[in-house]
Amino acid sequence: MDGTVATAPKRWVDTLPALLEVNNIEVVYNDVILVLRGLSLKVPEGKIVALLGANGAGKSTTLKAISGLLKTEEGEITRGEIRFAGERIDGLDPDRIVRKGIFQVMEGRRIVADMTPHENLRLGAFTRSDSEVKADIERVYAYFPRLKERTGLAGYLSGGEQQMLAIGRALMARPKLILMDEPSMGLSPLLVKEVFGIIRRLNEELGITILLVEQNARMALSVASYGYVMEQGKIVLDGTAEELSANEDVKEFYLGGHGTERKRFKNLKSYKRRKRWL
């Protein structure tokens, strides 16, 4: 230490043009419950970024703030701003945000159970008026061949098939950015592998940018190039997938199987020592 102020090394995300930028947002539910407390993150164009965190940390809330669905749950962004391709989108209605190119695949798949898979896919293209919808349905079937064989109601599909339908439905909107909330939830390890393989392909082959919320950190970091860890409504750690995978705390909480006891990052020495803010 020679007394001069050391400039922090530039983060990897800062070196790339951001498609999505969330700046210091605060989210309140029902006018009183403060859930996000100054959260910031960046998603570079064409990349997969993972958002990790324990139950109740506010991951889904973050995605809903971006997609505008917060409005449907009495939630409100009370501070900060969200920019998509440089343009402010916070405060817009969800249907406007879908038209701008952001599509959220909600937690729990949320397919329309009393419609066929085909009708669900058509609904995904609701905002489009071009003539390529039919061709796109075939493209989705090429990614998910088993959906094509299912002609009954989507409610009778298996969990894995419903997840695939939910992702396929998102593709139908031809989004630039997909917000994916826990795609591995309730799936067998084999299916998780399959779904993540497809997520990687969508990113590589179609160039879709993905913000991926996951409990399964190992899987998420295996497809993502960058990751954020959040706790109690804030980002507490971020880094490239390699950095996070090598991080002792991440290893302990998200990658290792050290019992089920819930601890917090805050209480960890290593975290306190390197405490940093975005």
Add this chain to the structure above:
Amino acid sequence: MQWDLLLQLTLNGLIVGTLYGVVAMSFVLIYKASQVVNFAQGEFLLIGAWACWWLLTEFQLPFVWGFLLTLVFMTVFGVLLQVIVLRPMIGEPVISVIMVTIGLSIFFQALMKWMFGVFAQPFPPIFETQAVRIAGLEVQSVYLLSLVISLAIMAAFAWFFTASKYGLAMRATAFDQQVAQSLGISVRMVFAMAWAISAVVSAVAGVVVGVVNGVSSGLSFYGIKVFPAVILGGLDSVLGAVLGGIIIGLLENIAHFFDSTILHWGNMFQIAPFYVLIVILMIKPYGLFGTKNIERV
């Protein structure tokens, strides 16, 4: 037994029943899309019929033009009603919304009486021949028209809900509003569309009945007939509404047959559907086709 009377009444029942079915469908459409129980459905028939009657008598328009203009007017009317009166009520307790639609019903009743008087007015004649004979049965031309229009509306509904993206959007909204919004569907647009379609379809029924019976405030009684029909079919089932309507139409006329030939109690045809309704609800509380979680928000 007077078999031809029974046959004739059964046919009448079918024809009136499909019309009930059409009105019931337009009622269910509003309920499914926006969870509003519309007690002013009968007034939609009344307003549509008066509007068409006024265009035909005041401006001497040919029937087709008067009819089409009425449909345009009802589209605008449905959208405005939803946007101005019902949109601000979103999120209010169900009972408040019901009170609003009851209020609308009373208001429109009074408004129509004030504008057009209290006497029934006949439509200008539309057909040259008043009746045709089919298989030995006398069928009024207007009844035939009514049947054709009703079936056409039902076919249009079937097409709309399975083939058009707006129909799919409406079903998605009925299924789960948040999911619909996540797909880029504007729930406000869907609500306005549901009210517009419902107003138009009810107005068609109103014009048909008006052509048959003349226009009078009695037309709004169809809005009440719709309740046994939709409750029978299940509040949230479009198909159930159609079948419920046909069953109510048949019941009325069969009750009328037994009343006029055997029982001689008088007016039985008006109450029979409601008795059947009570019995059915005791056996199947959600109607014949209704789903249990009808209270889902």
